[in-house]
Every structure is written in structure tokens, then in C-alpha cells.
Amino acid sequence: MKRSRDGGRGASLPVVERRGQEAAEAHGPRPRVVVSECLGFAAVRYNGQILKSRFVDALREHVVFVQVCPEVGMGMGVPRDPVRVVLKDGEARLHQPDTGRNWTGEMRAFSDDFLGGLDAVDGFILKSKSPSCGISDTKIYAGEQGGSPVGRSAGLFARAVQGAYPWAAIQDEGRLTNLRLRHHFLTHVWTLARLRRAEASEEPSALVRFQAEHKLLLLSLSPGGQRELGRIVAEAGVRPFPELIQRYRERLGRVFARPPRAGPTVDALHHAFGYVSDELDPSERTYFLDLLERFREGRAPLPTLLAVLRAWIVRFGVGYLEDQRLFEPYPPDLVDLSSSGDGQMVDVGPRPTRSRRTR
Numbered sequence: 164m165k166r167s168r169d170g171g172r173g174a175s176l177p178v179v180e181r182r183g184q185e186a187a188e189a190h191g192p193r194p195r196v197v198v199s200e201c202l203g204f205a206a207v208r209y210n211g212q213i214l215k216s217r218f219v220d221a222l223r224e225h226v227v228f229v230q231v232c233p234e235v236g237m238g239m240g241v242p243r244d245p246v247r248v249v250l251k252d253g254e255a256r257l258h259q260p261d262t263g264r265n266w267t268g269e270m271r272a273f274s275d276d277f278l279g280g281l282d283a284v285d286g287f288i289l290k291s292k293s294p295s296c297g298i299s300d301t302k303i304y305a306g307e308q309g310g311s312p313v314g315r316s317a318g319l320f321a322r323a324v325q326g327a328y329p330w331a332a333i334q335d336e337g338r339l340t341n342l343r344l345r346h347h348f349l350t351h352v353w354t355l356a357r358l359r360r361a362e363a364s365e366e367p368s369a370l371v372r373f374q375a376e377h378k379l380l381l382l383s384l385s386p387g388g389q390r391e392l393g394r395i396v397a398e399a400g401v402r403p404f405p406e407l408i409q410r411y412r413e414r415l416g417r418v419f420a421r422p423p424r425a426g427p428t429v430d431a432l433h434h435a436f437g438y439v440s441d442e443l444d445p446s447e448r449t450y451f452l453d454l455l456e457r458f459r460e461g462r463a464p465l466p467t468l469l470a471v472l473r474a475w476i477v478r479f480g481v482g483y484l485e486d487q488r489l490f491e492p493y494p495p496d497l498v499d500l501s502s503s504g505d506g507q508m509v510d511v512g513p514r515p516t517r518s519r520r521t522r
């Protein structure tokens with residue numbers, strides 16, 4: 164195969180391979196995601212086991228995974244005596260009841276070292292409930308031996324991650340079985356990967372374009388946040404680009420800090436619907452508005468509404484909306500309507516009656 168001087172990744176690629184590469188990049192560069200190593204990569208659990216996550220498996224071909232087992236990384240073996248998080252003098256410590264050993268210093272040193280040495284990263288998928296990796300549901304104990312947990316919070320490694328990457332997408336494999344949280348996580352991860360691409364270009368115009376393409380997505384998450392991000396972008400070309408990107412990323416992290424509320428999302432979808440509604444049959448209009456109401460009530464999944472709207476956007480060639488990342492924020496292969504629940508039923512209602520009109 165003929166190669167160009169850039170190693171063959173440019174214009175001299177065969178057409179089929181180039182199209183494949185362009186399709187793979189259509190949603191942005193491959194995100195980089197740090198993952199707990201026991202989630203399907205290596206048998207590193209305290210009991211020598213490995214776990215299975217269908218979601219992590221599905222992501223393998225779409226992201227660059229960076230695996231980590233903080234407990235093995237800081238010097239524990241496999242298998243090993245389990246550890247627990249103990250609250251002592253207001254401080255969370257990592258204690259090993261069977262040996263009486265305190266591993267807090269080692270865990271902090273490992274976390275600082277590992278996180279400080281990471282290349283660009285967009286998200287983290289950490290093991291739920293673990294004293295090291297759990298992001299919010301780890302049992303917290305008052306004593307070093309026995310006793311019942313006094314609450315639940317983050318494990319020690321996860322605390323370091325949350326402190327070092329407040330703007331990143333951070334979830335555990337348990338919550339990612341929920342459709343709403345999974346869609347939000349994937350949207351967050353791919354949005355950050357696209358922002359990295361804008362940053363790498365060192366072109367203020369790339370940030371302007373990024374903001375324009377994400378306008379409806381940002382409005383669906385936080386209209387106030389969208390306006391604030393717009394004000395940051397308005398300084399493109401005036402302020403140093405690295406400073407702008409840093410401020411933008413931090414503000415973007417706050418926009419993504421929680422899954423979208425129904426209200427702003429319904430407003431954004433209704434706004435987009437206005438671009439195609441005149442072209443639709445009455446039954447199609449009724450179908451969509453009914454679906455929107457079901458979504459507002461938590462009875463229809465967001466990816467379904469986005470897919471319906473996207474089909475109409477393509478059919479009617481609405482250029483402005485075709486560019487909006489709201490409608491396909493991540494590769495469609497990853498859309499999976501199964502859900503662990505949390506009020507998110509997969510109920511898309513009756514289909515529209517068949518139209519007599521043909522287009």
C-alpha cells in the first residue's frame with residue numbers, strides 16, 4: 164500500500180480505508196477512559212476474581228482504555244486480605260483489618276503518581292462499592308475491626324480522581340446499567356474528546372465551531388451554562404487560547420455535573436422539532452408530541468426521541484440541525500435501550516398511523 168510521508172494516515176489511503184477512518188472519527192477522536200482493571204481486564208480482585216461488565220466490553224472497540232488497579236499498583240498482592248475505609252479524626256483511611264495495617268499513605272502516593280502521569284483523559288469507569296474505586300457507595304466504618312458501616316461515600320482512589328479531574332465523566336459500572344446515566348456518561352465522554360480535538364488544533368476558530376455544534380446539547384443540559392460558555396468563547400482570539408480552553412473545560416464540567424433535567428431537554432427538543440414540524444403529517448406531529456410528553460414523565464428514553472428527530476432532520480435536509488451534536492453525541496452502535504430502571508421505562512408508545520403522503 165502506498166504511504167504518504169505522515170505514515171500513511173492521510174490522503175494516500177485507499178478510499179475504503181479512508182472512509183472507514185472518517186466514519187470512525189465522525190463523533191470525534193477516540194475517547195481515553197481510565198477503567199478499574201478488575202472490570203474484565205485482569206483477575207486482580209482481593210479474592211483473585213475478575214468481573215464482567217457488558218458495557219465495558221461494548222466500549223472496547225470505541226475508546227482507548229487505560230487500566231488501573233490501585234490496590235495492586237500500590238503494592239498489594241492477589242489474592243489479598245480485604246481493606247475497608249475507616250473514618251478517624253475526620254479523615255478517611257484505608258485499613259486492613261486482618262493485618263492491622265494502614266495503607267492510606269501508599270494509596271495517596273500511588274494515586275498522585277498515577278493521576279499525575281496520565282496523558283489526556285476524558286472519563287473514568289470505576290468499580291462500585293470498592294474501598295479504593297467506589298465513587299459514592301463504598302461502606303464507611305467508624306472502627307478498624309467489626310461493627311456496622313456508618314455511611315457510604317467514595318473510596319480513596321476515587322476521591323483522588325474526583326479531586327484531580329472535577330470536569331471529567333466519572334461513573335461506576337453499576338450506575339452505567341441505567342439508560343439515563345449511561346447516555347449522559349457517553350455524551351460527556353465524547354464531548355470532552357471533541358474538545359480535546361479543538362484544543363489540539365490551537366485555533367480559536369475550532370472552539371467557536373465546537374460551541375456552535377454543541378449549542379442544542381448544552382441548552383438541553385443547562386441554558387445558563389450554555390450562555391456562560393458562549394461568553395467564554397466570545398473571548399476567542401482576545402485571550403490566550405490555553406487559558407480559554409481551561410476555563411471552558413471547567414465550566415463544561417459543571418454543565419455535565421448531573422444528568423439533564425426533563426425541562427431544558429424538552430425545550431431543546433421542541434425547538435428542534437419546530438424546524439421539521441411543518442413538513443410532517445398530523446399523525447407524525449401527534450406521535451412526536453406524545454413521545455415528548457412521555458419523556459417528560461420519565462416513560463420514554465431520550466435516545467429514542469433523538470433517533471426519531473434525527474431521521475426527520477436527515478429526511479428534510481435541515482443543515483443547521485444535521486451539525487448539532489445533540490442528535491448523535493456518540494457512536495450509534497453504543498445506543499442500548501436496556502435499563503436497570505430508576506424511573507426510566509422503555510415505553511415509546513403507539514406508532515404513528517401510516518401516512519397517505521409519500522415523499
Ligand code: SF4
Pocket residue numbers: 199200201202207208209231232233234235290293295296
Ligand atoms: S475495585 Fe479497584 S482496587 Fe479493587 S480490584 Fe478492582 S481495580 Fe483493583
